[in-house]
Structures are given as structure tokens and as C-alpha cells.
Amino acid sequence: MGRFLLRRALTSLLVALGIVFFVTLILDLIPGDPVLIILGQNATAEQVAALRHELGLDRPLVVRYVDYIGRALTGDLGRSIMTKRSVAAEVADAWPNTLLLASAAITLAVVFGIGLGAVSALRPNGWLDFGVRILALLGLSMPIFWIGLVFIYIFGFYLRLLPIGGSGTPQHLVLPAVTLALPSVALVARMTRSSLLEVLGEDYVRTARAKGLAEPVVLLGHALRNALIPVVTVIGLQFGQLLGGAILTETVFAWPGLGRLVVLAIFARDYPLLQGIVLIFALSYVVVNLVVDLAYAWLDPRITYA
Amino acid sequence: MQVQTEEIIRRPQAPGLLGGLRRFARNRAAVIGAAIVVLLILTAAFAEFLMPYDPTLQQLELRRQPPTAAHLLGTDEFGRDILSRIILGSRVTLLVSCVAVGVGLILGGTAGLIAGFIGRWVDEVLMRLMDILLSFPYLLLAIAIVAALGPGERNIVLAIGIWSAPAFARLVRGQVLSLREREFIVAAYALGVPVPRIILFHILPNIVPPLLVFATLYMANAILLEAALSFLGLGIQPPWPSWGLMVATGRDFLLIAPHVATIPGLAIMAAVLGFNLLGDGLRDLLDPRLRNRL
Numbered sequence: 001m002g003r004f005l006l007r008r009a010l011t012s013l014l015v016a017l018g019i020v021f022f023v024t025l026i027l028d029l030i031p032g033d034p035v036l037i038i039l040g041q042n043a044t045a046e047q048v049a050a051l052r053h054e055l056g057l058d059r060p061l062v063v064r065y066v067d068y069i070g071r072a073l074t075g076d077l078g079r080s081i082m083t084k085r086s087v088a089a090e091v092a093d094a095w096p097n098t099l100l101l102a103s104a105a106i107t108l109a110v111v112f113g114i115g116l117g118a119v120s121a122l123r124p125n126g127w128l129d130f131g132v133r134i135l136a137l138l139g140l141s142m143p144i145f146w147i148g149l150v151f152i153y154i155f156g157f158y159l160r161l162l163p164i165g166g167s168g169t170p171q172h173l174v175l176p177a178v179t180l181a182l183p184s185v186a187l188v189a190r191m192t193r194s195s196l197l198e199v200l201g202e203d204y205v206r207t208a209r210a211k212g213l214a215e216p217v218v219l220l221g222h223a224l225r226n227a228l229i230p231v232v233t234v235i236g237l238q239f240g241q242l243l244g245g246a247i248l249t250e251t252v253f254a255w256p257g258l259g260r261l262v263v264l265a266i267f268a269r270d271y272p273l274l275q276g277i278v279l280i281f282a283l284s285y286v287v288v289n290l291v292v293d294l295a296y297a298w299l300d301p302r303i304t305y306a
Numbered sequence: 307m308q309v310q311t312e313e314i315i316r317r318p319q320a321p322g323l324l325g326g327l328r329r330f331a332r333n334r335a336a337v338i339g340a341a342i343v344v345l346l347i348l349t350a351a352f353a354e355f356l357m358p359y360d361p362t363l364q365q366l367e368l369r370r371q372p373p374t375a376a377h378l379l380g381t382d383e384f385g386r387d388i389l390s391r392i393i394l395g396s397r398v399t400l401l402v403s404c405v406a407v408g409v410g411l412i413l414g415g416t417a418g419l420i421a422g423f424i425g426r427w428v429d430e431v432l433m434r435l436m437d438i439l440l441s442f443p444y445l446l447l448a449i450a451i452v453a454a455l456g457p458g459e460r461n462i463v464l465a466i467g468i469w470s471a472p473a474f475a476r477l478v479r480g481q482v483l484s485l486r487e488r489e490f491i492v493a494a495y496a497l498g499v500p501v502p503r504i505i506l507f508h509i510l511p512n513i514v515p516p517l518l519v520f521a522t523l524y525m526a527n528a529i530l531l532e533a534a535l536s537f538l539g540l541g542i543q544p545p546w547p548s549w550g551l552m553v554a555t556g557r558d559f560l561l562i563a564p565h566v567a568t569i570p571g572l573a574i575m576a577a578v579l580g581f582n583l584l585g586d587g588l589r590d591l592l593d594p595r596l597r598n599r600l
Binding site for chain 1: 434435437438441442443444445446449450451453454455456526530533534537538539540550553557560561564567568571574575578579582583
């Protein structure tokens with residue numbers, strides 16, 4: 001276990017270093033001079049030189065890379081061009097909102113995904129199963145930004161039940177969270193269903209039934225517990241989907257999180273802010289994946305720590 | 307017991323392509339998926355003949371009209387016929403996602419082939435590189451690439467391709483690793499067959515079926531990603547009709563003319579659904595045990 005832990009943590013560190021490298025590289029991928037793109041053609045030579053120095057473009061890539069890591073470790077991610085505030089402050093303001101949205105969505109995905117999947121598997125090919133499967137298929141096929149717009153029209157405009165954008169009250173969270181959760185609910189329901197169906201055919205489930213255990217005990221205690229092992233992995237992976245989906249959901253609902261900020265940064269050509277957000281987004285996903293992997297190894301003793 | 311055995315004997319599974327087709331035809335969902343995909347391809351191919359109007363024709367006096375007999379799906383903010391734009395949009399969607407998946411397949415497939423075949427540190431380096439790409443949340447990697455390179459169809463093809471490459475790399479590497487130990491490959495080695503020949507004639511034919519399933523399922527992802535990027539204004543640029551872009555422009559007057567934003571979304575959903583159903587069907591056909599893995 002110790003060796004597995006160490007190896008897994010080292011891999012994550014390596015991946016994190018790779019992410020920082022990619023983030024540093026963004027400036028070099030831009031066709032043309034990023035400084036002139038930001039300042040426009042009428043900038044003075046002093047302004048150009050100053051910004052070039054601030055972005056580190058007067059130094060080679062490797063130096064900039066090491067420098068970025070050094071500064072990032074002290075919490076300095078540069079200064080936003082759009083708002084003139086530090087990138088770290090911008091990220092710190094927006095990050096809790098994204099986390100709130102993603103947590104709400106993942107909770108919905110776990111509760112409704114596992115619930116619907118289990119209901120569906122109990123009577124395979126029944127009408128309830130059919131309904132859940134159709135819903136899951138649609139959930140995986142609908143573009144998330146479109147779901148958001150449809151919800152805004154139905155619940156915000158037509159029924160006037162919920163606010164159509166912004167944040168602040170719990171009501172503001174409902175539509176974005178449900179929108180963001182839908183594809184994950186669909187996927188988790190699908191996984192739970194097929195995993196549970198597989199487990200229900202196992203010998204130990206038959207044994208549990210044969211020895212006269214009540215059906216709910218068999219289902220919850222024996223079948224579902226084992227069926228959830230692959231589902232846990234999927235839920236962990238869903239966090240990455242949710243962070244990505246947050247970019248769209250936040251844009252549609254004007255939710256003041258990192259996802260909306262990154263889109264604003266792109267259109268403002270605010271490269272330092274863009275770099276900072278990409279870094280934070282990717283790193284948090286790495287951390288979540290690490291935690292999921294460790295939790296998984298802890299949950300399922302059959303996994304060998306090779 | 308006797309009756310059951312006889313029944314099994316009387317209905318032998320026809321082998322090969324015909325048996326596969328028969329099994330596929332029995333899967334209703336897969337057939338629906340295949341029908342949607344074929345319809346989509348035909349629409350894209352014969353768009354010029356199917357469009358009732360010029361998709362760029364602006365009739366400002368007919369702005370944001372709800373569906374009528376003349377304009378079956380209504381008109382957009384410039385009075386352009388939405389049905390015609392959706393028909394031409396199918397070509398944009400299919401082209402971009404097809405080429406993007408192709409890019410991902412070639413990039414990832416090559417990396418996976420090399421990693422699986424050479425092994426050792428090459429494998430380690432290539433797969434860690436793929437881990438880095440995989441560690442970007444969905445959409446973020448594509449957004450970062452497009453943000454740097456600039457919007458446009460060439461760059462989103464690249465972005466979607468790079469995004470899908472790690473998944474293809476992992477699939478191909480796994481297949482190569484398991485094939486490498488099989489007798490017929492070992493025998494080919496022992497007979498002195500050159501490595502490129504082994505790869506081309508012995509390994510590749512065996513990994514084509516799972517790759518095909520994977521590519522079909524990834525078409526659905528690529529369509530969603532293209533739509534998302536275009537919706538954000540980072541993908542296809544006007545006046546090209548991209549479904550995602552059509553939703554984005556319709557968003558500004560969602561409350562007065564909801565059809566402008568919602569109808570193109572239905573087209574996206576149908577296309578994604580088609581490829582999802584077809585991919586699921588092909589996967590079940592190939593190997594039902596892969597259900598949880600691919």
C-alpha cells in the first residue's frame with residue numbers, strides 16, 4: 001500500500017509539472033506576438049517592453065517555466081490584464097462558486113444516478129426500466145448548454161418558478177446544478193444498472209436469497225455494495241466532466257465561477273488569467289483523481305498495488 | 307432439458323458477416339442509430355438538393371418568424387431559413403467531427419502502437435504524456451488550445467483531435483500488449499517476418515474492430531464538443547451554419563423567439579443520439595463483455 005501510494009503520488013506530481021509546462025506553452029502557441037495582440041498596434045515601445053517583461057516573454061521558455069512554478073508555489077500567478085487585479089485573487093473569488101455548483105451537481109448525480117439505475121435494474125425490461133434507459137440516453141445526447149436554455153425558457157420564463165441567471169440565493173443554484181448534473185446522472189444511472197444486473201447474476205446473490213435473507217437486504221447489503229465499485233470510479237471521472245461542463249453552464253446562467261471567467265479571459269485576450277484558470281482547473285482534477293484512486297484501493301481490497 | 311438443447315441446435319448462429327448483420331438487425335436501438343447516421347450522412351452529402359432556400363439569404367422583413375408552411379422551422383434573426391441552415395450545418399458538423407476523430411485516431415493510435423510495441427521507457431514517456439492530456443477536464447484542453455491558436459474550423463479540428471488522442475492511445479496500447487503474447491504473433495517473429503509487416507498485417511487487422519466501435523462512440527463526443535466550442539464562439543465562425551453557433555445566436559432572443567435557439571439543439575441531440583446508439587450496437591456485436599469497459 002505504501003509503495004502504491006508513493007507511486008501514485010509521484011505520477012500525479014509529474015502530471016502536474018506537465019500541466020504547468022502546457023500552461024506556460026500557451027503563450028508560445030499564439031500565432032503572432034501576444035504582447036502586440038494584448039496592447040494593440042498603437043502601444044508605445046515602453047509599454048510593449050514592460051508587458052513583455054511582465055509576461056516573461058523576454059526570457060526563454062525553460063526559464064519562464066521554472067519561474068512560473070516558483071511563483072505559483074508562492075501563490076503568485078501574475079496579474080490579470082482585464083481587471084488589473086492579481087490572478088490569484090480573481091481565481092479565489094470565482095473558485096468557491098464553481099466548487100459549489102460542481103458539488104451540488106455531483107450530489108444530484110450520485111443520488112439520482114444510483115437511485116434510477118437501481119430501480120431500473122430491479123425489473124429489467126419493465127416499463128420503468130425502459131423509461132430510465134430512454135432518459136439516460138437522452139441525457140447523454142443533449143448538449144448541456146442547450147438543456148440550460150430550455151430550462152431557462154420553461155422554468156424561468158414560462159412557469160416563472162426560478163431565476164434565469166446570476167447567483168446569491170439557493171434558488172439561483174437549482175437550474176445550473178440540475179443542468180450540469182444531467183449528463184452525469186444519465187451516465188451513473190447507466191453504469192449502476194448494468195453493473196447491478198451483472199452482480200445480480202452472481203452466485204453469492206443466489207446464496208443470499210437461498211438462505212432466506214429478505215430481498216431488500218440482498219439488494220442493498222449484498223448486490224448494490226458490490227455493484228457500486230465500478231460506479232465509484234465513474235463518479236470520480238465525472239468530476240472532470242463537471243468542471244468542463246461548468247464552463248458552459250456558468251456561461252449560460254451567468255454564474256460567477258471559474259468557467260465563465262475563463263471564457264471572458266479568452267475573449268479579452270487576458271492570457272495570464274487564462275493560464276491561471278487552466279492551471280487551477282487541471283490541478284484540481286488531478287487532486288480529485290488521486291483521491292478517487294486512493295479511496296478506490298481502500299474500498300476494494302481485491303486491487304493489488306502493483 | 308431435452309427440448310432446450312434441441313432448440314439451440316436447431317437455431318445455429320450464422321457465422322461471419324451475415325450472422326453479425328442478423329444479430330445487429332435484431333438490436334432495435336442499434337438499427338435506429340444506424341438509420342439516423344445514414345440519414346445524417348445523406349443530408350450532408352446532398353445538402354444542395356435538400357435545402358428549400360439559400361441558407362445565407364437574408365430577408366429582414368421575415369425576421370424570427372415561428373415555423374410556417376413556407377419556412378417549416380421558422381427563420382432566424384436575419385430572416386434566414388432555419389431548416390436550410392440546419393441541413394447545411396449537418397455537413398459542417400459531420401466534416402469537423404469526422405476529421406477530428408480521424409486526427410485523434412491517427413495521433414493516439416500511432417502513440418499507442420509505438421508504446422505497446424517498443425515498451426520500456428518509450429511506453430512510459432508516451433503514456434505519461436497521454437496522462438497529462440487526460441488530466442485536463444473535458445472541454446478545458448480544447449478551450450485552451452483554441453484560445454491559444456485562435457478560433458476557426460482548422461483549430462477546433464486539431465483541438466478535438468488532440469483531446470481524443472489519449473483514449474485511442476490507451477485502447478491501441480492495450481490491444482497491442484495482449485496481441486504481442488499471442489502465438490500467431492510470436493510465430494511470425496520466429497519466422498523472421500519484419501516488424502512493419504507484423505504490425506501492418508498481423509496486429510492492425512485485429513485492432514480495427516474495437517477501434518471502429520471506439521471511433522463511432524467518439525463521433526458522438528466530437529459532435530458535442532464542436533457544438534460546445536461553436537456555442538462559446540470559439541469554433542466555426544459566421545456566416546457558416548454550425549448548429550452550436552445557431553444555438554448561441556438564438557440565445558440572445560430566447561424569450562421572444564425560442565425556436566431560433568432550440569431547434570438547432572434538437573439537431574445536435576439527434577446526431578449525437580444516432581452515433582451513441584450505433585456505437586453501443588456495434589460494441590455489443592463485437593463483444594458484449596465490453597459493455598462496461600468501452
